[in-house]
Amino acid sequence: MTTPPTTDLDEATALRHQLADQLATAGHIRTRAVDQALRTVPRHAFAPEVPVHTAYANDIVATRHSDDGRITSSISAPWLQADMLEAARIQPGHRVLEIGSGGYNAALIAELVGPTGHVTTLDIDPAVTDRATRFLAQTGYDRVHVVTADAEHLPTGIVPDGGFDAILVTVDTWDLPWIDALTEGGRLVAPLRLHQYHWAITFTKCDGALHSDEPLIVCGFVAMQGAGAWNANRRTIPGTGVHLSWEDGTPLPVDQLAPALTHEPVVAHTHVTVGGQEPFDALTLYLAGALPGFCRLAVDPDGHNGALNPPPKHWPGAAIVRGTSLARLATERISDGDDGNGLHEFVVHGYGAQGRLAAQEMAEQVRHWQRNHRGARCPHITARPAVGCAPAGTDHEPHVFAKKHARITVDWSIVPSGTRSCSAG
Ligand SMILES: C[S@@+](CC[C@H](N)C(=O)[O-])C[C@H]1O[C@@H](n2cnc3c(N)ncnc32)[C@H](O)[C@@H]1O
Incomplete structure (x- = not known):
């Protein structure tokens, strides 16, 4: 692995370990594998425009803005990346899709899947994928497959036979068009919008449907662009x-x-x-x-x-x-x-x-x-492909959110496990 020569390596390494210690103490890092990944990947190499101590703050680093000043791309907050990686339970040899690139999180995933696994990271913005490709090459993670496309329709050929073992969605999404791209038993973590609430939800695919099985993480991500951009109506x-x-x-x-x-x-x-x-x-x-x-x-x-x-x-x-x-x-x-x-x-x-x-x-x-339901706090959420479901009518169906690609059911009767705290990605 090579790191840009201009950086003070000792300072960066010390800050990286400090950050990992902080995330472990706060419970965001829970396994040795995620701990090791966060101690290994040089986060500052993916954010050369900010001082090294800013790159290792437990916060997002904004990397792209729209003309009206909104953040359109960022390196997500380390606590949220650690939480989502833990929730995804990525193993050596897994084939993983990351939706929304930056490079850094894809490199963390590459550490988790190891040399026998495979990582694809996909972003709609060519400036983001150019950056990610460059930084991944500079840091020795050039095995990561970087794709420029709108995640609403995954390009043919990127989904491996049998589907991905894990999909991490790192952009605010109103819908879940990726159920078919996930293997049976695979895990999908996504910050899903339900009537303007956005929680990162972890699902496991079982019998063709996604079932939530982890505490929800209250979070905010940059907005989805392209065909899947949500409409506030x-x-x-x-x-x-x-x-x-x-x-x-x-x-x-x-x-x-x-x-x-x-x-x-x-x-x-x-x-x-x-x-x-x-x-x-x-x-x-x-x-x-x-x-x-x-x-x-x-x-x-x-x-x-x-x-x-x-x-x-x-x-x-x-x-x-x-x-x-x-x-x-x-x-x-x-x-x-x-x-x-x-x-x-x-x-x-x-x-x-x-x-x-x-x-x-x-x-x-x-x-x-x-x-x-108050004591329960966290409902069980199921997502099924909308194909094959009865079309969404104008009649209200309690606790069902009919999206374009998926029907989301929120079941409050199932014993829950709580919510985790909040910030940005
Ligand atoms: C929070 S950033 C991703 C952070 C990254 N995973 C990291 O390393 O921390 C969200 C990204 O989603 C991308 N995005 C927005 N809409 C998209 C779409 N329809 N398809 C693919 N990527 C999209 C944005 O361009 C942005 O770069």
Whole structure:
């Protein structure tokens, strides 16, 4: 293995081991193989534009931006790479596909599969694959097969006989078009968007379908480009700064909703509480599957929003539309809480003539989640190829998310294993 001559090797090596120690202590590295890979591959060689200590920070390194300044490619955060590699359970000799390249993670996978295995890394952006090819060659990982293509349709010839043993998706994805490319018993790890929630989910393929079997990892990745780019299906209530999005499900008319927002809401209490720092994304995913007409509600901070107070910034709220009425989940602070971070009650605000009924309907689902699923936190998720399934109708099928290539079922009845914490990729 060769490393670029301009780098202070001792400093880079020391920083690499420090990072691996940190990841092992925090539980992101759990096996000797992943530990060894992270201690071996020179991360700084894949990010020559940043200082060496930045390359070894436990954070993403942005490597490409769009014209409007969004990050379109990055080297993912080391903690997330370690978590996803552990979840994939890659073994020597495995044939692995990485979707979304950068070079570094492909080199880590190359360490895990060893000389008898094979790694293919695929990216839509030729500038990314050029870089990855160059850095992989410079660091001695030129056995990695680098492909420029849109992952929506894998090029013929890249899928090995019988399928890949593991597929790691390192870009935010709304769908799972890769089920057929995975071998039976193989593992697929993907940051899947479900109604604007994105969790990295680990699946094993069994009888042609994917079944989740690891804790979900809450994370954020750069957006999918190309034919699989997700559509927010965002509608603005006319004359307001209130936006409703149906990333999944069928968008409902919003044109008649503005008058509902001119009056103070009816408030339905749930008597279900949440701590100030406690995540409740599992509740919102539960509501997304349980309630027809579910959507995400965002409010312009300085818009004309009538009686609607903005939901927390960067976190579009949970809402349902019922004709010309609307209900949305909110919280009310009820005390400082034991930890001083505040204790809040989930309440539902109803707007419009049917607002009370809509608010009661959502409040009842919050109580149902509290009684039956809150302790569980993490549902079992199944993905089947959409081919052969009944076409998605406009009728609501509880906890089923009908994508273009896959039907995702979220089953809350199965005993779960919890969620892990969050950041970026
Ligand atoms: C977070 S980066 C990948 C990080 C990389 N795995 C690493 O070494 O850390 C996500 C990549 O996905 C790529 N991407 C976006 N849409 C894609 C698509 N439709 N097909 C293939 N790659 C895509 C982007 O160009 C970007 O380089």
